[in-house]
Amino acid sequence: MSSTQSNHTHTFQPSEFSPIRWTNHTLELLDQRILPLASEWLTFTDAVSVAAAIREMIVRGAPAIGITAAYGVVLSALQHRSSLEQGDHQAILADIQTLADSRPTAINLFWALDKMKAALAKNSIETLAQQAIQIHQQDIMFCHQIGEHGASLLPVQSRVYTHCNAGALATGGHGTALGVIRTAFKQNKIEHVYAGETRPWLQGARLTSWELTQENIPTTLVTEGAAGHTMKTNEVDWVIVGADRITADGSAANKIGTYNLAILAKYHGCKVMVAAPSSTFDLSIQSGADIPIEQRPPEEVTRYKEHQIAPSEVVATNPSFDVTPAELIDAIVTERGVILAPNKEKLKAHFEA
Template sequence: MTTYSSSFHAVEWRNQALHLLDQRVLPHQHLIHEYTTATDVADAIRDMVVRGAPAIGIAAAYGYALDALAGRDLEAAYRVLAESRPTAVNLFWALERMASLGTSDAHTLVAEAKKIHDEDISANLAMGEYGASLLSDGSRVYTHCNTGALATGGHGTALGIIRTAMSDGKIEQVYAGETRPWLQGARLTAWELMQDNIPVKLVCDGAAAQLFRQGKVDWVIVGADRITANGDVANKIGTYSLAVLAKHHGMKVMVAAPLSTFDMTLTSGNDIPIEQRSTSEVTSLNGQAIAPTGCDAINPAFDVTPAELIDAIATEKGLIMKPSLETVALLVNS
């Protein structure tokens, strides 16, 4: 594996089994679950034990390898894993890469899953350098959801940029949006940044506009679950509104994502399937009802930010400035 120093691992392969840090109970509990079947890994992805597009792809690759180790039907393993989450393209990219080897040899498939994991860490470190190069000294950054070591193989995408920029002495303050309804910003991002002694202040999602109006933010930096050929970005619900606010207030928006997040088969964000999750995630909190009994709700897990609202996309191959069909293709196909 690429050298990466962290006090925790969201995804780890040990003793011929997959170990996942349960992100549903962080930061107050530190539980690690062991998985030995693709079906159980699919359940872990669906139930948000593991989340974040790159981490989901890595977990799926290991899940596929697990069924190879046990001599189970790999076509069935592919199907059950592919059905776990519909929006994050890294999931399908990883499964296709595993299946394209055309083998059921467990040693080969475990090695490939480990390679996918290792490459993700290397990609995060590279995009961290590219993204941080755009920041000035004393930068104040707003981020949304969780895009750190918990959401990836290690280091992170958007948080990877923040980590690198912090080590370069460029970060003055990070604001973490709470990210309803799963509160990944409050539970995960704030925790991660505090582990690395990066100055972070938690912000209610609805307070972002006032923060921007006061001129306290220079960059919005987020991750992505799928990027289409024209540079439209699907990310955690709430990203689109942040990009609109940033545009209005003259702030810049950067998206951080590995090349595996790009879906060049889709022309625009209009074609991205948006996962609709249980309404109970909106009407309750930690199992406690917060809305009237019988109250209906909507719960899209993602939204789409048009390319024209994005100033830069940082990848492991370099920066895409002012994303468009032309600029995306220039980098992705190079």
């Protein structure tokens, strides 16, 4: 679907690697479903296809989903330019709802869409484009700040375990959990990284191990069931993960399997760090029990790509996220700083400071 160009062109292509490019009012996304075997950029010019890209995990990772949705709103405004200029937002708001419905757990999606809704009041495509670019630029800056704060907690010769992908591919660039690891590696603090494979989409195997090996960070890929054995035999210092939503009491929703890791870490004396920008916090939710957990199609478990790997008649459950309670988390790191032994009072103080 083509869109009419405005008189002014806003382009943002980050100087460092990012899975999202905005050029000439066109959104380009790196297709993360086919990495690392192939690198293909897909082009989007309307909000409905952007929502499908989020739902189908062409783009994934909470911050990256929020950035992508923001650009999706700009594409909607381009498509409905005449209505926008007359102050009629009905069609754009319908597209915003379609974008909001694409993934239910990642709060960054709704945070970004709320910012874009506020920008709609100007009835200007340029204002919307500037807002989306600002969300993108700000996320990269925050990731670098998260990296610095998180790296300050790591001792030299750290051995760390990470889960899913919370790197440049999941953000505007640099990453949250991998941002901490990248920064610490540059500070000569990282001895080794263990990357959990992360079933059923294998983001750790396909994406995290790819990002780390690209930068020559010593990495070992670990199968899901070997996490406890790895902690027991390799003296892991920290488990470092991202988050899709953090509640007022410090509970964190992240990729399914994170809760398991936190329990294993507690038993083996490993510390747990959750790295996430402020946009990941949902202080309106008091506990992790109230976080909506996305249930994805069971075929993602019973099949791998086109191959059936389980009996066709078997029932499969496929929650995309789980919730780690605050008492299993040693530190939450944001662009603002570090919250040690997080709880409701400490989170409140962190955001009031």
